[in-house]
Amino acid sequence: MAQVRVIKKYPNRRLYDTEISSYITLEEVRQLVVDGEEFEVRDAKTGEELTRSVLLQIIAEHEERGQPMFTTQLLSQVIRFYGDSLQGFMGGYLERSLQVFLDQQQQFRSQLNTMMGQTPWSMLNDLTERNMDMWKSLQQGFLNAATSTMKVAGGNKDKDKS
Numbered sequence: 742m743a744q745v746r747v748i749k750k751y752p753n754r755r756l757y758d759t760e761i762s763s764y765i766t767l768e769e770v771r772q773l774v775v776d777g778e779e780f781e782v783r784d785a786k787t788g789e790e791l792t793r794s795v796l797l798q799i800i801a802e803h804e805e806r807g808q809p810m811f812t813t814q815l816l817s818q819v820i821r822f823y824g825d826s827l828q829g830f831m832g833g834y835l836e837r838s839l840q841v842f843l844d845q846q847q848q849f850r851s852q853l854n855t856m857m858g859q860t861p862w863s864m865l866n867d868l869t870e871r872n873m874d875m876w877k878s879l880q881q882g883f884l885n886a887a888t889s890t891m892k893v894a895g896g897n898k899d900k901d902k903s
Contacts, residue, residue, distance in 0.1 A: 746773070746780035750791050756782070771799050 748770065749757045758765045773780055774796070782791045804811060822831045 746778060748780055748782045748795075749785040750782055750795065751785045756795075757785070767795070767799055767802065770795060771803075774799075 747759045748765070749759060751757065756765050756767070756770060757763070758769075770780075770782075780792070782795045783789065784791055819831075822828050825831075
């Protein structure tokens with residue numbers, strides 16, 4: 742079993758990745774999440790676990806810039822669950838709901854890749870090949886029709902000579 746990557750947070754808010762022995766940014770922590778890396782953030786002095794607060798900080802920063810994912814209404818509804826008797830169930834419910842969404846997203850992407858091929862180029866190549874086959878078939882049809890017409894016309898000339 743691989744060890745969990747430890748990131749130390751110092752009082753000056755700097756983050757130190759013990760695996761690479763270097764300071765990292767919040768954006769680099771976000772990339773660890775995207776890459777599926779297992780890590781935990783700990784206070785450098787007390788050893789207190791701070792992973793959740795750092796992840797919430799990353800979410801807050803991403804919500805402030807660009808296209809926000811969470812509407813004001815959604816955030817208000819989540820806040821209302823704090824202190825509610827169902828608060829304990831809400832986290833698990835959201836986690837399972839998100840997992841179902843991710844599973845469906847992966848299934849959709851897989852079906853789309855199957856439908857489209859592995860790359861846009863392979864899809865374009867397949868389309869080009871089908872178009873070429875149809876064009877050849879059309880040309881062959883015209884050639885066969887023209888040959889038949891010429892044979893019939895040639896046969897009628899022979900009959901006319903007799």
